Amino acid sequence: MRERAGLRAGALESLRSLLERAPTGAGGGTGAAVEIASEAGACPSCGGRGWVVKRGDGVGSARRCDCTVRDMLPRLLAEAGIPARYQECRLENFRTTGRQSHLLLNARESTARWVEEFLASGRPTDSGLLFIGPPGVGKTHLAAAALSELIRRYRVRGRFVDFTSLLYQIQSTFDAGSAETKASVLDPVLSAEVLVIDELGAQKPTPWVSEVLYLILNGRYTRRLTTLFTTNYFLEPERQASASVTLDRGADAVAPTSDLLASRIPAMLVSRLWEMAKPIVIASPDYRKEIKSQRHRFERE
Ligand SMILES: [Zn+2]
Numbered sequence: 001m002r003e004r005a006g007l008r009a010g011a012l013e014s015l016r017s018l019l020e021r022a023p024t025g026a027g028g029g030t031g032a033a034v035e036i037a038s039e040a041g042a043c044p045s046c047g048g049r050g051w052v053v054k055r056g057d058g059v060g061s062a063r064r065c066d067c068t069v070r071d072m073l074p075r076l077l078a079e080a081g082i083p084a085r086y087q088e089c090r091l092e093n094f095r096t097t098g099r100q101s102h103l104l105l106n107a108r109e110s111t112a113r114w115v116e117e118f119l120a121s122g123r124p125t126d127s128g129l130l131f132i133g134p135p136g137v138g139k140t141h142l143a144a145a146a147l148s149e150l151i152r153r154y155r156v157r158g159r160f161v162d163f164t165s166l167l168y169q170i171q172s173t174f175d176a177g178s179a180e181t182k183a184s185v186l187d188p189v190l191s192a193e194v195l196v197i198d199e200l201g202a203q204k205p206t207p208w209v210s211e212v213l214y215l216i217l218n219g220r221y222t223r224r225l226t227t228l229f230t231t232n233y234f235l236e237p238e239r240q241a242s243a244s245v246t247l248d249r250g251a252d253a254v255a256p257t258s259d260l261l262a263s264r265i266p267a268m269l270v271s272r273l274w275e276m277a278k279p280i281v282i283a284s285p286d287y288r289k290e291i292k293s294q295r296h297r298f299e300r301e
Contacts, residue, residue, distance in 0.1 A: 043067035069155065076151050079188075080158040082196075086144035091115070094141055100283045104138070107131070107282045111142050114278075115149050118226070126224040128194075130273065132231055132261075133282035139230035142282070143196045146228060150194055159192035163199050163213075170212060190219040193226065200231040201264035210266050217272050227276055233261035235279060 042048030046065035053062045077087075091112050096104040111129065118125050129146070131139040143160075150156045166189065173180045189195060197216070203209045220227050257263060262270055 043071075072155055073152065076155060076157065077148075080147065080151055080160055082144050082148065082160045083162070086140055086160075087148075089141045089144040089148065091142070091145045091149065094138055094145060100137075103281065103283055107138075107142060107280050110280050111146050115146055118150060119154055125226055126221075126276070128227040128229070128277040130200075130229045130231065130277040130279045131282055132234060132279055135232055137283040139282055140198050142280075143198065143228045143230050147194055147196050156193040157191075158194045158196075159188055160196040161189055161198065163197050164202050166197075167203060167209060167212060186215070189216060190223070191225075194228070195220065195225065196228045196230075198230050200229045201233045201261055202231075203264075205264050205266070210269065213265065213269055217269060217276065221272060221276055229273070229277055231261055232259075233264050234259050235281070236260055236262055 043065060046052050046067060050065055050068045051062045052065045053060050091108055094104070094108050096108060098104065114129055129143070131143055133139050147158045147160060151158045166185070169180070169185050170182055172178055173182050173185055200213075217227075261273075265273070
């Protein structure tokens with residue numbers, strides 16, 4: 001309510017300033033009238049100009065209107081390409097119930113802390129996050145929530161890509177007659193201030209897949225841009241031991257070798273990954289069994 005009253009007062013003020021300026025304006029009196037009519041619904045503070053002029057003694061000063069920052073948001077959110085399914089994901093609506101709730105809680109807290117650090121540092125950090133856990137624990141939820149938070153609060157130019165879809169998109173640029181080029185697909189991914197790569201390691205590690213991943217990781221690393229990753233694949237035991245972020249007894253379970261990230265990504269890229277992102281283990285490998293049995297139970301009921 002208070003906001004509405006404020007808007008109305010602002011609208012009156014801008015009308016008044018328009019009228020005041022009308023005689024000296026380029027279009028004269030009638031021009032101003034047309035302008036007022038065409039700008040119904042425009043920002044009440046600046047009338048859609050993007051600048052607020054304050055008149056002092058003789059000399060006026062202009063400042064950028066708040067609406068120019070506010071209005072960027074819908075565009076930034078659209079450009080980020082967060083899938084519809086994850087658009088409402090927030091840190092607050094991340095579910096932390098279940099047997100491994102302590103790990104889920106820790107993961108959410110670590111993510112929230114990281115977001116605050118990012119905001120406090122006043123510039124994009126070059127150290128991202130790597131969310132690790134079996135399918136269904138909410139890795140993508142946390143990554144999307146962190147990205148969304150940074151776009152909403154910091155107006156970063158963010159981007160969300162599912163790694164498999166991205167590979168298909170790049171592949172399709174090789175088709176004759178494709179409107180897109182490899183560069184037009186990769187450039188936004190390479191230049192986004194904050195990038196989420198969902199489902200790292202989901203693809204069979206062919207040389208071509210590794211090459212694309214190398215291009216992205218290296219490109220973003222050298223530009224010191226922030227990247228968030230999610231993966232179903234676990235850390236090698238020695239890495240896991242050093243990933244103290246959210247680990248405790250619950251995450252000690254050792255994953256089979258086929259479940260290790262190192263089995264999906266060339267060693268050189270795994271090393272680069274450690275330089276770019278801090279691991280957050282959301283749930284331990286044995287949690288997968290629990291989810292399966294829960295699902296099974298549910299189906300029988
Ligand atoms: Zn404005």
